[in-house]
Amino acid sequence: MCRSIKTLRRPGEAATTGELEAAARQYVRKLSGYREPSARNQDAFDAAIRDVAAASQRLIEAIGVDVEDGPNRWVSRDGAIHFGA
Numbered sequence: 001m002c003r004s005i006k007t008l009r010r011p012g013e014a015a016t017t018g019e020l021e022a023a024a025r026q027y028v029r030k031l032s033g034y035r036e037p038s039a040r041n042q043d044a045f046d047a048a049i050r051d052v053a054a055a056s057q058r059l060i061e062a063i064g065v066d067v068e069d070g071p072n073r074w075v076s077r078d079g080a081i082h083f084g085a
Contacts, residue, residue: 015060016070017053024052 028048029035037045057067 014066014068015057016068016072017057018070018072020053020056020060020067021049022072023056024049027052 028045032045032048034041034045060067
């Protein structure tokens with residue numbers, strides 16, 4: 001299950017709020033088994049993403065990594081940084 005999880009932050013750099021949200025979304029998708037929830041489950045899906053992102057931010061800050069406002073950046077295997085939605 002975890003083989004397809006992407007690195008969302010380069011070590012030694014500040015995390016962005018977009019990266020935390022992307023990581024939370026990725027986790028909730030994996031856990032729920034759905035890429036997109038049904039209209040009926042959208043509120044629960046969105047609430048879970050917010051909760052996981054908040055917990056992720058607490059963890060990142062507790063281990064001494066700064067969190068700054070910004071977009072989701074992801075790092076490909078060749079080390080290039082890409083910007084996502």
